[in-house]
Amino acid sequence: MIYDDTIVALATPPGAGAIAVIRVSGSKAIDIVSPLFHAKGEKALEEQASHTLHLGHIKDGHRVIDEALVSIFHGPRSYTGENTIEISCHGSPYIQQEIIQLLTRKGCRIAQPGEFTLRAFLNGKMDLSQAEAVADVIASDNEAAHQIAMSQMRGGFSSEINQLREELLNFASLIELELDFAEEDVEFANREQFNDLIKRITFVLKRLIDSFAVGNVIKNGIPVAIVGEPNVGKSTLLNALLNEERAIVSEIAGTTRDTVEDEITIGGMGFRFIDTAGIRATEDVVENIGIKKTFEKIDQAQVVIYLIDASHSALRASLSKGENLLGIQTEIEEIKNKYPQKPVVIVVNKIDQVSTEDRSSFEREIQERLITDSQRKNIRLALISAKTGEGVERLQEFLLDFVNTGALKNDQTIVTNARHYDALLKALEEITKVQEGLNAGLSGDLMAIDIRQALYHLGEITGSISTDDLLGNIFANFCIGK
Structure with missing residues (x-):
């Protein structure tokens, strides 16, 4: 691959803004731009030193297009290794296009995606992994x-x-x-x-x-599945974590019939939260499809948040009698048996609706019944109120604890x-x-x-x-x- 022509492209995002930067690179970059730029000083661009800035006007004949700053970089001391000009103009889309079209008429070619970095690689300024x-x-x-x-x-x-x-x-x-x-x-x-x-x-x-x-998960976001029975507050928790009304919240069971996803950064790490359909026996065809997707998302997730409704009267009665926790125990054990290495956070939600005594009871009984000594590394318990935000910060700390950042902290590749x-x-x-x-x-x-x-x-x-x-x-x- 040999590139001997001169390319031009907008280096800043398209659209209106305070300024825009137009990049020109190639052996004739300075020769093409110089006649179009009328500096407020006396010297022409080809007479100026590398790595200098110059204020002047971009002109098409006698017509002034814009007042701009022009940066000069002589090859090989440039990003691409070639002669490079960067024109900082006002951010009007009209001005951007006028300057780019003028440059193409004078001999530049519109750059292909990544072509400036490709030239940097071909000219030995960086290797391929650095370019990527x-x-x-x-x-x-x-x-x-x-x-x-x-x-x-x-x-x-x-x-x-x-x-x-x-x-x-x-x-x-x-x-x-x-x-x-x-x-x-x-x-x-x-x-x-x-x-x-x-x-x-x-x-x-x-x-x-x-x-x-x-x-891979750091680059694309760590997937976290929020699961549980209908109406335990999964969508409210998603909204609380994202700090916005992302998911529909309703007292009607089965409101979420498909997965809802969004991302947030916690402690410098990207997390992709997935609000899933509530798990329950139902004859609703659409809801059953959503429940099927829930189990698919559990399979794909790095971490599972399993929500329990602390305000559920039958659940509190089961706790006090020492009975099975309404199938919750079975579902959590099923997840742990199928994915023994997958971290699970058992989240008791709606604690704002129960007494301090009931909170203590939940914490004690669930720790004893659902978390064995061998599982304590991969299972955590958090008591929260997704509605008021109580305990959400603690939940975020648990999520960070589960992420293997050892290599990152030790600056390993x-x-x-x-x-x-x-x-x-x-x-x-x-x-x-x-x-x-x-x-x-x-x-x-x-x-x-x-x-x-x-x-x-x-x-x-x-x-x-x-x-x-x-x-x-x-x-x-x-x-x-x-």
């Missing part, structure tokens, strides 16, 4: 996702992969050298050291692969990209074959095939190995202007 992280930084909507994307954009992930690849490449070179002296039966690659390297690479690859489970995950799996598969070959005492020429494949898959991550189709697929998902 640019899109993740733009899309990040919480502190954790932003932290991971920034770490990757700064090259944390790349350096780890490149170090593994370089060490493996050194041994691969020695093994390839042995093939040239096959008749002399010599070994240049120390098999004991090579075995240690393969074990270390295997450990790192497995750690990175395992991190994808955490990284976390994989969030499905393409990287797939390449790591393939690399691990080839490294496993190399380990098996070492154990079996295979000759260097046979192991060299698997080593080359492992190097190929590691190179795919950083772009050391890339194709036009791969680059096209990656940068097609970028916004235009980046």
